[in-house]
Amino acid sequence: MEGLFFNINGGYVEGIVRGYRNSLLSGQNYSNLTQCETIDDVKLQLAPSYGDFLSSLPPNPSTSDLAGRMTDKLVSEFKYLIAQSTGSTAKFLEYMTYGYMIDNIALLITGTLHERDTRELLERCHPLGWFETLPVLCVATNIEELYNSVLIETPLAAYFKESLSHQDLDELNIEIVRNTLYKNYLEDFYNFVNTHPDFSGTPTQDVMAQILQFEADRRAINITLNSFGTELSKQERRKLYPEFGQLYPEGSLMLSRAEDVEGVALAVSAVADYKAFFDAVGLSQGGGGLGGMGGGPGDGKSLEDLFYQKEMDMSKLVFTRQFTPAVVYAWMKLKEQEIRNVTWIAECIAQNQKDRIGNFISVF
Amino acid sequence: MSGAVGREAVFPTRQSLGLMKNKLKGAEIGHTLLKRKSEALTKRFRDITRRIDEAKQKMGRVMQIAAFSLAEVSYAVGGDIGYQIQESAKQARFRVRAKQENVSGVLLPTFESYTQDGVNDFGLTGLGKGGQQIQRCRETYARAVETLVELASLQTAFLILDEVIKVVNRRVNAIEHVIIPRTENTIKYINSELDELDREEFYRLKKVSGKKQRDVAAADAEILAARQKAAEEQAAHPEAVEKEEKETKDVLGEDEDNDVIF
Numbered sequence: 264m265e266g267l268f269f270n271i272n273g274g275y276v277e278g279i280v281r282g283y284r285n286s287l288l289s290g291q292n293y294s295n296l297t298q299c300e301t302i303d304d305v306k307l308q309l310a311p312s313y314g315d316f317l318s319s320l321p322p323n324p325s326t327s328d329l330a331g332r333m334t335d336k337l338v339s340e341f342k343y344l345i346a347q348s349t350g351s352t353a354k355f356l357e358y359m360t361y362g363y364m365i366d367n368i369a370l371l372i373t374g375t376l377h378e379r380d381t382r383e384l385l386e387r388c389h390p391l392g393w394f395e396t397l398p399v400l401c402v403a404t405n406i407e408e409l410y411n412s413v414l415i416e417t418p419l420a421a422y423f424k425e426s427l428s429h430q431d432l433d434e435l436n437i438e439i440v441r442n443t444l445y446k447n448y449l450e451d452f453y454n455f456v457n458t459h460p461d462f463s464g465t466p467t468q469d470v471m472a473q474i475l476q477f478e479a480d481r482r483a484i485n486i487t488l489n490s491f492g493t494e495l496s497k498q499e500r501r502k503l504y505p506e507f508g509q510l511y512p513e514g515s516l517m518l519s520r521a522e523d524v525e526g527v528a529l530a531v532s533a534v535a536d537y538k539a540f541f542d543a544v545g546l547s548q549g550g551g552g553l554g555g556m557g558g559g560p561g562d563g564k565s566l567e568d569l570f571y572q573k574e575m576d577m578s579k580l581v582f583t584r585q586f587t588p589a590v591v592y593a594w595m596k597l598k599e600q601e602i603r604n605v606t607w608i609a610e611c612i613a614q615n616q617k618d619r620i621g622n623f624i625s626v627f
Numbered sequence: 628m629s630g631a632v633g634r635e636a637v638f639p640t641r642q643s644l645g646l647m648k649n650k651l652k653g654a655e656i657g658h659t660l661l662k663r664k665s666e667a668l669t670k671r672f673r674d675i676t677r678r679i680d681e682a683k684q685k686m687g688r689v690m691q692i693a694a695f696s697l698a699e700v701s702y703a704v705g706g707d708i709g710y711q712i713q714e715s716a717k718q719a720r721f722r723v724r725a726k727q728e729n730v731s732g733v734l735l736p737t738f739e740s741y742t743q744d745g746v747n748d749f750g751l752t753g754l755g756k757g758g759q760q761i762q763r764c765r766e767t768y769a770r771a772v773e774t775l776v777e778l779a780s781l782q783t784a785f786l787i788l789d790e791v792i793k794v795v796n797r798r799v800n801a802i803e804h805v806i807i808p809r810t811e812n813t814i815k816y817i818n819s820e821l822d823e824l825d826r827e828e829f830y831r832l833k834k835v836s837g838k839k840q841r842d843v844a845a846a847d848a849e850i851l852a853a854r855q856k857a858a859e860e861q862a863a864h865p866e867a868v869e870k871e872e873k874e875t876k877d878v879l880g881e882d883e884d885n886d887v888i889f
Contacts, residue, residue, distance in 0.1 A: 327701075437711070486755065490758075567756065615691075619695075
């Protein structure tokens with residue numbers, strides 16, 4: 264049924280994205296990349312996919328420049344998509360940018376708190392998280408003004424309104440603000456794909472609900488693991504868990520009570536996937552090796568790697584569905600992973616640490 | 628060499644000879660002392676050079692690991708966290724204490740690093756993802772900075788010691804090649820001058836005594852002649868002797884004596 268009318272508005276965008284998907288680097292490309300001796304070689308290997316964007320780079324560019332140009336390409340492609348989309352698809356794509364907006368706002372709030380010149384911060388903002396009133400944030404000189412005059416106008420105001428007031432912005436750690444916003448954003452996004460009339464009961468709801476649930480669970484687990492040994496209290500921690508996902512509510516409750524890695528493992532053991540992850544990285548390593556890519560012995564995979572792997576697998580599967588803007592989301596995630604992969608490979612080559620070069624996630 | 632150094636401008640007197648001899652002795656003592664100091668410093672210097680070499684190689688390794696852990700962070704976080712970390716760091720966790728070490732009279736600054744455990748400004752950075760990597764990256768960089776601090780104190784010591792060793796060696800050489808030869812020259816000069824004076828004096832004395840002898844001989848001959856004459860006259864006029872005696876009493880009178888010439 265959903266296929267009947269989808270192509271009227273969303274068909275072009277979907278087609279474009281499927282084209283973009285084909286230009287993603289394959290396993291063959293990656294194995295060529297790992298053979299490279301210099302960054303120039305990497306540049307050359309990337310030429311088929313990234314030609315125009317890399318050609319202006321100087322010889323032997325830094326890895327961050329390389330990553331910057333690759334991100335530029337992603338951004339320009341995404342901007343094209345968002346310009347071509349209408350109606351609920353456009354709304355969906357906008358939702359995707361909110362995550363970057365949260366990062367940008369967190370950056371600007373940090374700058375404002377430390378009374379930096381916010382103008383120079385604008386250059387550091389992620390271009391996808393750019394919105395019209397973002398430069399206006401520079402006008403605000405204190406947090407209250409920032410909140411009252413600027414944030415109110417942004418799409419993120421709802422996320423602030425629910426849980427944060429301007430007093431909080433002054434006092435709370437910016438990371439907590441960021442994670443609270445992100446939690447609200449995920450919940451809102453989840454709600455959006457599940458209840459919007461254009462999406463409910465379509466493949467979009469199916470796959471996006473799955474992906475967002477995974478994202479929510481991943482955040483909850485990561486927050487728990489990363490909060491060990493910091494001053495974040497259990498009550499505060501609990502407020503940062505998104506209130507949906509496979510772990511919610513029992514798992515979340517257990518996570519909020521967890522005091523060590525074993526506790527986390529116990530909390531997630533109800534979900535087979537996560538249990539498998541925790542078993543794979545081995546609980547006996549304790550906290551030190553868990554989050555690290557290089558910390559774990561054996562195949563060198565860490566929990567975070569496994570999460571990324573899972574996310575990529577899910578994103579790859581999205582392309583088996585049709586008539587859904589979720590492919591854009593999946594393509595974004597795949598592309599971001601690709602950028603990180605290439606950055607990693609370039610970094611390994613630049614630093615002459617070839618032994619760990621295979622530590623990326625190749626999807627196709 | 629000794630010809631070129633010349634001598635000090637002193638009057639060749641016995642007093643200055645004594646002074647010079649003292650000076651020579653002092654210079655020799657100072658020379659041995661400085662030589663020993665220089666040797667001690669050089670020993671230390673070599674030790675530091677070796678340790679700098681080690682520290683530099685260690686730094687190379689540690690910095691490589693640290694840079695790589697930063698790459699891991701950027702892989703895990705998927706973005707630039709530099710700004711946030713810069714902004715959230717308010718207090719130094721890693722601190723350096725400066726101390727002084729005394730190596731044969733040279734004060735060498737040494738830096739000692741320590742971490743303040745209570746300070747943990749960006750503990751929550753990367754809470755959403757990558758927190759573990761960030762923590763580990765921080766630890767790696769803390770180790771890297773530790774190596775840098777060690778290297779810094781060694782390098783400072785290296786520079787200072789280098790300077791001091793140069794100064795000491797310059798002094799040793801100056802004493803060995805300038806001050807000691809010059810003092811010796813001066814002593815030689817004073818000695819030769821004094822000898823010369825001695826010889827002159829001796830010759831003069833000889834001359835004087837020779838002249839004296841001649842004068843005495845002349846005076847004796849005169850007196851002898853006078854006596855003979857008087858004896859002759861007495862023989863001729865015996866009363867004239869009284870007159871003669873009367874005249875001799877008048878020696879402090881108005882009659883001037885002839886100047887006595889030695």
